[in-house]
Amino acid sequence: MTARDLSLFETGARLQMSESIDLTIQSLLAYGPEHDHWVVAWSGGKDSSATLTLLTWLIDSGKVPAPQRLTVLYADTRQELPPLAVAAQEIMECLTERNIAHRTVRAPLEQRFLPYILGRGVPPPNNNTLRWCTRQIKVDPMTAAIAEVLGDGTALVITGVRQGESAIRDRRIEMSCSKDGAECGQGWYQQALPESKGVRGRIATLAPLLHWRVCHVWEWLRYWAPKQEFGEWPTEIIADAYGGDEAEEINARTGCIACPLAQEEKALQAVLAMPRWAWLEPLTGLKAVYRELRAPRSRIRKSGAERLKDGSIAKNPQRMGPITLEARSAALEQILAIQAECNRLRPLAMPEFSILDAEEEACIRRLIAANTWPEKWDGTEPRADQFLPITVYSNGAEQHDMFGLEE
Structure with a gap:
């Protein structure tokens, strides 16, 4: 077996940046034309931000045909680390300049993280018996927003899911990545989200960066996307939320500020270590x-x-x-x-x-x-x-x- 014969996720063969982008283009060309409306589910994190900015550049450069309608939905949990929140705001300003439809999605007021805890009295989430936060402040509001923008139609929902970001997620992908005949290298394509109330049977999902290595995500955000030829996106600030120049080595995953589910606050500590964000020390x-x-x-x-x-x-x-x-x-x-x-x-x-x-x-x-x-x-x-x-x-x-x- 030669290096070229190895699958994307076997040891030995290492995708280059250009190959990763080419595979993303292939997945979008394979599944995108089947849907007139594309909806980008964007969390503001590194993977979904790379997906959004790359997708926009691919459309602007003519490498991928534009859909009839493109909508970007930003999931604002109100608990994001400040560098991510600032970056999200700046990226939305760029979307406005490009006349790309976008909207901010939040949970209803009384269902948001701190109002739910302090107003209603529900204890902070834990990993054992009471992990209510992700679904309530991110998944459910995003599902409702997708149903709203769909109206009576259908759409392709594009996500930043990436192999290797979560062990639990990886096992789920391994069990379902061949669904509907899709291979991992073509993006994780599914024709329905069975648990999505209100949109069942009316959406398909595609993860076009599924195969990207983490180093390629950082390379895109730090060096490619900020350049004028690739869209001049303000994505360097996102690296701050993950550790700045050491982001790839730290490989911290972000969640809520001082997330009750995290044993260690790697992302927050990485942010505080940088002089630009040292003023956030009270958050500890x-x-x-x-x-x-x-x-x-x-x-x-x-x-x-x-x-x-x-x-x-x-x-x-x-x-x-x-x-x-x-x-x-x-x-x-x-x-x-x-x-x-x-x-x-x-x-x-x-x-x-x-x-x-x-x-x-x-x-x-x-x-x-x-x-x-x-x-x-x-x-x-x-x-x-x-x-x-x-x-x-x-x-x-x-x-x-x-x-x-x-x-």
Whole structure:
């Protein structure tokens, strides 16, 4: 077997940048003409930004025929690292100059990350039992936006999914990449998103950078895309969010600022190491705020007396639940103080930074004042760090505290 015979993902054969671009062109030529409307699902991260800017250049240069309609949807979680947020804003300005239709997609106000936690009292997400954030603040809003721009028609949704970015994602791709006859080298093409409510059967998806090596993503963002001949895109700033000149070596993955799901804040620490972004140092205090909101002293719990409609005992009858009103109010003030300190240190050339804008802050205060709780909770439950004299098990058995029994 020669090097040319090896598949894209076998060791030995290493794609060159020009080959990666050629394969992307092939995938777009193979599947693009089947769809009049292309929708770019753009998160603002490195892979989706490379996809968006490359696609635009390929169309402008005539290497790929333009679709009848092109729409760019930016998923704004309101929790992005500042360099990514700044880059996204500048890229959208470039899209406007090019007369490319685009819109910002956000979750409904009360469903956004901090309003949901501080206003409704839902604890910060974790990797075990309560990972609600990605779907709620990114996937569901994007799905709804795609359904809206589709109207009564169909579309090809273009994503920045790339092999090697996530082990879990890679396994999913390996199980489905041959769907509809597509090979990995042609992009991950699927004719439907089975879990997408409202768009089922009306969209196909294509990941034209699926085969790109991470070094090619960085090469495009740093050196190719910023050049006038490739579109003069402001993409160097994206490398800041991943570690600047060391981005490829660090290979940090970004998520929310001080993401509660991350063990290490590699991306944030990489940003803080650069003088341009050192003023964001107060953001390191967010981790402690989220940890406190998950602590028993900040939450309420079921007493064990609750029964289901059929009279049976709940699976976890004394489970911990929402955040107390007092803990929510305290966390709100702490987060606003962190935001204020960042802006106090912020260079004048930088735009004002907000973790919470005025609308979100007002929403949180309104929900707290209205004594708002998640479904099946009303705030009368005991605090989670309060001693309960009776332990109730899921089979209905009760264990009384021998020292607390009445004689």
